[in-house]
Amino acid sequence: xxxxxxxDWIQVTADPAAFLESMxxxxxxxxxxxxxxxxxxxxRMLATVSVDPETxxxxxxxxxxxxxxxRVAANAVLAGCDSESFPVLLTAVLAMLSPQFNxxxxxxxxxxVAPLLIVSGGVVQRLGVNDGAGAFGPGTRFNSTVxxxxxxxxxxxxYAKPGERDRATQGQPSKYAFCIGENTRExxxxxxxxxxAGLEDGADAVTVFGGENPHxxxxxxxxxxxxxxxxxxxxxxxxxxxxxxYTQGEIFVVMSPEHAATVADSGFSRSDVQSxxxxxxxxxxxxxxxxxxxxxxxxxxxxxxxxxxxxxxxxVRSPAGFRILVSGGPGKxxxxxxxxxxxxxxxxxxxxxxxxxxxx
Amino acid sequence: LSSTRIYNPLxxxxxxxxxxxxxxxxDLSRRSVAILENTxxxxxxxxxxxxxxxxxxxxxxxxxxxxxxxxxxxxxxxxVDRIKAEASLVLVGSGD
Numbered sequence: 001x002x003x004x005x006x007x008d009w010i011q012v013t014a015d016p017a018a019f020l021e022s023m024x025x026x027x028x029x030x031x032x033x034x035x036x037x038x039x040x041x042x043x044r045m046l047a048t049v050s051v052d053p054e055t056x057x058x059x060x061x062x063x064x065x066x067x068x069x070x071r072v073a074a075n076a077v078l079a080g081c082d083s084e085s086f087p088v089l090l091t092a093v094l095a096m097l098s099p100q101f102n103x104x105x106x107x108x109x110x111x112x113v114a115p116l117l118i119v120s121g122g123v124v125q126r127l128g129v130n131d132g133a134g135a136f137g138p139g140t141r142f143n144s145t146v147x148x149x150x151x152x153x154x155x156x157x158x159y160a161k162p163g164e165r166d167r168a169t170q171g172q173p174s175k176y177a178f179c180i181g182e183n184t185r186e187x188x189x190x191x192x193x194x195x196x197a198g199l200e201d202g203a204d205a206v207t208v209f210g211g212e213n214p215h216x217x218x219x220x221x222x223x224x225x226x227x228x229x230x231x232x233x234x235x236x237x238x239x240x241x242x243x244x245x246y247t248q249g250e251i252f253v254v255m256s257p258e259h260a261a262t263v264a265d266s267g268f269s270r271s272d273v274q275s276x277x278x279x280x281x282x283x284x285x286x287x288x289x290x291x292x293x294x295x296x297x298x299x300x301x302x303x304x305x306x307x308x309x310x311x312x313x314x315x316v317r318s319p320a321g322f323r324i325l326v327s328g329g330p331g332k333x334x335x336x337x338x339x340x341x342x343x344x345x346x347x348x349x350x351x352x353x354x355x356x357x358x359x360x
Numbered sequence: 361l362s363s364t365r366i367y368n369p370l371x372x373x374x375x376x377x378x379x380x381x382x383x384x385x386x387d388l389s390r391r392s393v394a395i396l397e398n399t400x401x402x403x404x405x406x407x408x409x410x411x412x413x414x415x416x417x418x419x420x421x422x423x424x425x426x427x428x429x430x431x432x433x434x435x436x437x438x439x440v441d442r443i444k445a446e447a448s449l450v451l452v453g454s455g456d
Contacts, residue, residue: 005370
């Protein structure tokens with residue numbers, strides 16, 4: 001039941017343009033127009049979940065605002081979300097509160113990191129999540145509004161205002177909205193949540209990942225797995241990436257259906273892709289010494305002991321550090337998303353609103 | 361213009377802790393100053409400079425450096441406990 005406490009409700013102008021002006025003056029929002037979270041809209045949003053609207057679900061760093069279904073719903077309405085998408089959003093918000101995600105670091109670092117929301121399972125088709133052409137881009141209500149709602153929750157509940165608690169030097173455009181569907185219809189491999197989180201085939205799930213904007217991999221020529229993966233390895237092996245010198249965190253490789261088909265046609269499983277990249281997406285020690293974050297390595301002892309300029313070192317601790325999935329439409333473009341590093345991705349079944357650690 | 365009632369989207373925060381802050385250290389003479397290194401070399405350079413300045417201004421100031429594992433994670437509790445036990449003042453670097 002929504003509280004009627006006076007402090008939870010505020011009287012505002014009903015004029016959208018005037019409201020945008022006043023909320024901007026108050027330091028709210030992402031700079032874009034919003035939908036007003038009136039009682040009727042709030043109730044419609046909250047009717048899609050079975051949790052009491054005022055249930056405390058955890059404090060969100062860095063400002064430690066209390067997450068409740070009602071606060072998340074208010075931001076979902078502001079962002080323009082359809083009510084049917086609310087269970088996905090609420091699950092994703094809770095996934096970000098998992099300790100391994102290190103939301104405090106993600107919110108406050110000078111690195112541009114933004115949480116990417118990946119939606120997997122039958123829910124992708126049911127709710128119209130874009131897993132095809134232009135998945136990272138505009139034009140789909142779900143991706144645009146749910147991605148935006150995540151940012152509004154981070155701003156309004158976590159109080160991560162840019163230039164204040166959000167210390168990002170430049171930020172990145174995906175801080176407005178960063179949401180894609182997994183294209184299992186055209187993937188040659190088992191779904192992401194099945195492969196990496198042990199959920200059953202087709203399970204409705206979200207994955208949150210603290211990452212950089214997509215770095216494009218353009219390969220119109222290669223007709224073999226080795227060819228496509230050499231192109232991907234070339235984009236990964238970037239001496240200025242956080243992962244390479246410093247954290248050796250996760251790197252997401254989002255393959256287009258056509259690139260994935262080419263790779264799978266060479267007999268490669270997902271695991272083969274990971275192993276290939278672990279061997280080939282490396283940089284020589286001589287190059288690593290030239291800049292980036294040299295001097296700050298948080299490397300395992302075996303890498304620290306290397307002294308041969310020609311030795312080639314990997315950007316992740318093991319092949320499992322590469323997270324492979326398929327998204328996008330026709331064409332020969334894939335993408336690499338280097339991670340923030342000091343954060344591990346979290347996969348959670350949609351509708352799991354538990355608050356203790358990572359859900360199975 | 362007409363008005364309407366909306367649900368406040370801002371997260372509620374707990375009331376500030378009632379624990380009083382330690383009184384400021386007025387005179388640093390013969391005190392220990394801790395540098396909590398956040399693994400960022402530029403922050404360390406700045407903090408060493410500040411510590412050197414304190415040493416030149418006060419008699420007998422000692423400086424010790426403590427390193428946390430990652431700039432992106434909170435300092436480990438054991439390090440915080442050591443600093444609390446060993447230092448009167450701690451310099452903390454934030455940013456790069």
